[in-house]
Amino acid sequence: MISETDVVVIGSGALGSSVAFHLAKARRLAVALVDMHDLASQTSPRAAGLTSQVRRSELVTRLARLAVKKIESFAKDTGEPFTYHQPGALKIARLPEHETQLEEEVARGRRLGVELEFISPDEAKRKMPFLETRGIRAVTFAPTDLYLEPAQIPVGYSRAAGKLGAAMLPHTRVTGITIEDGAVKGVSTDKGEISCRFVVDAAGAWTRLVASFASSRVPMIPTRHQLLITEPIPGVEPNQPITRIIDANVYVRPDNGGLMLGGYEKTPIQYDMAQLAPGFDIKDLNLDLHVLRRLADSVRDQLPIFARLGKDIALREHRGGLPTMTADGEHTVGPVPEVRGLFIAGGCCVGGLSIAPAVGEVLAEWILSGRAPMDLSALAPGRASADLRSEERLREACRDQYSHHYWERHESAASAASG
Ligand SMILES: Cc1cc2nc3c(=O)[nH]c(=O)nc-3n(C[C@H](O)[C@H](O)[C@H](O)COP(=O)(O)OP(=O)(O)OC[C@H]3O[C@@H](n4cnc5c(N)ncnc54)[C@H](O)[C@@H]3O)c2cc1C
Numbered sequence: 001m002i003s004e005t006d007v008v009v010i011g012s013g014a015l016g017s018s019v020a021f022h023l024a025k026a027r028r029l030a031v032a033l034v035d036m037h038d039l040a041s042q043t044s045p046r047a048a049g050l051t052s053q054v055r056r057s058e059l060v061t062r063l064a065r066l067a068v069k070k071i072e073s074f075a076k077d078t079g080e081p082f083t084y085h086q087p088g089a090l091k092i093a094r095l096p097e098h099e100t101q102l103e104e105e106v107a108r109g110r111r112l113g114v115e116l117e118f119i120s121p122d123e124a125k126r127k128m129p130f131l132e133t134r135g136i137r138a139v140t141f142a143p144t145d146l147y148l149e150p151a152q153i154p155v156g157y158s159r160a161a162g163k164l165g166a167a168m169l170p171h172t173r174v175t176g177i178t179i180e181d182g183a184v185k186g187v188s189t190d191k192g193e194i195s196c197r198f199v200v201d202a203a204g205a206w207t208r209l210v211a212s213f214a215s216s217r218v219p220m221i222p223t224r225h226q227l228l229i230t231e232p233i234p235g236v237e238p239n240q241p242i243t244r245i246i247d248a249n250v251y252v253r254p255d256n257g258g259l260m261l262g263g264y265e266k267t268p269i270q271y272d273m274a275q276l277a278p279g280f281d282i283k284d285l286n287l288d289l290h291v292l293r294r295l296a297d298s299v300r301d302q303l304p305i306f307a308r309l310g311k312d313i314a315l316r317e318h319r320g321g322l323p324t325m326t327a328d329g330e331h332t333v334g335p336v337p338e339v340r341g342l343f344i345a346g347g348c349c350v351g352g353l354s355i356a357p358a359v360g361e362v363l364a365e366w367i368l369s370g371r372a373p374m375d376l377s378a379l380a381p382g383r384a385s386a387d388l389r390s391e392e393r394l395r396e397a398c399r400d401q402y403s404h405h406y407w408e409r410h411e412s413a414a415s416a417a418s419g
Pocket of ligand 1: 010011012013014015016034035036037038039040041042043044045046047048049050051172173174175202203204205206207210225226227262319320321322323345346348349350351352353354355
């Protein structure tokens with residue numbers, strides 16, 4: 001146990017480990033990476049491991065693109081073993097409004113230098129043979145999107161940060177943040193006090209709870225998200241693209257010879273981590289396969305293969321975790337306005353694994369230089385509007401974002417984002 005450092009990063013998931021690595025790499029500040037559980041053991045290793053580069057805002061599109069570049073050079077940058085598949089991604093519109101959405105995404109991609117083009121449904125089927133084309137109005141293909149085994153990111157960054165001299169403190173729970181004259185002075189843990197000038201709250205589902213130790217309200221709601229993976233199916237190849245169906249909010253990708261399916265149901269289960277036991281572990285989260293069966297059913301015209309699940313196709317894995325949703329569907333990254341030295345890396349909105357390489361880099365630069373390396377105000381922890389002070393409204397807005405994950409425009413989300 002250490003008693004003093006410059007920066008304490010709370011949470012060794014994808015976001016915290018990336019911040020710790022990028023800080024340690026600069027070799028200008030002493031860093032401690034603290035986790036109440038095993039390193040890299042909570043939501044991050046349970047992700048699907050998909051990237052998606054054309055996002056609804058230009059800022060997040062830029063970050064997502066940077067993140068893919070950093071994933072491509074991960075092994076070189078960290079010295080850790082790393083593999084990924086880059087078959088690209090299909091995005092499918094079955095409703096007229098989603099055809100328009102895809103047109104806008106292609107235009108945005110072109111503007112920001114992300115390859116994205118329309119292809120015909122037949123061309124999509126050639127790339128993804130399990131896809132049926134009846135009812136498809138439009139399909140885009142993003143050739144540089146990729147997928148990977150998710151644990152590699154937090155494990156790789158944590159190990160690399162340790163080799164660069166960061167103190168690794170697993171099984172150490174942060175129980176308080178000490179503040180003097182409005183500035184961070186240290187953290188209390190169940191193993192003792194650590195004095196420090198900066199704290200990065202990257203506590204995943206617990207981000208809000210940890211921020212409350214500094215009397216900060218960071219509005220985000222942990223929301224259960226699940227996926228399933230089948231046993232190997234003849235014809236599944238790793239170079240088949242990620243497939244997303246917008247109206248159903250469902251994604252599919254190859255996984256070790258089988259197919260992975262995940263998605264966003266209309267009424268997700270939301271959590272308040274303060275109500276769970278302090279030692280709660282994501283591995284003990286209640287999962288519900290019926291949710292995934294209903295999602296599979298909603299895409300049966302396009303992916304009838306999933307109707308065979310439980311018949312001649314067996315389930316290999318069913319997993320889930322607690323990503324955190326925000327009211328406007330954007331990440332939460334940056335300093336907390338009311339406490340000097342306290343930064344947040346959270347509000348992952350089910351995209352934190354793939355954006356983590358970029359978020360870690362920009363947040364580390366911010367801490368080191370005292371200035372944001374780009375305009376990140378759209379992700380500021382203090383951006384929520386006053387009406388979201390009501391817990392009920394916040395939950396409703398977060399549920400709405402979750403249940404329309406692939407939809408770029410719909411009335412209630414737009415009003416939540418601007419309200
Ligand atoms: C089924 C599923 C599929 C997903 N698919 C994708 C995908 O395809 N692409 C994508 O980008 N994202 C995806 N996600 C989302 C992604 O998993 C999350 O965005 C990401 O893992 C968030 O990382 P994190 O570092 O914030 O959280 P975590 O990995 O949960 O890490 C937070 C850490 O903080 C620690 N901690 C909490 N409180 C304390 C404390 N008081 N003291 C010390 N330590 C503490 C915890 O123990 C934990 O290890 C998916 C998620 C799920 C569940």
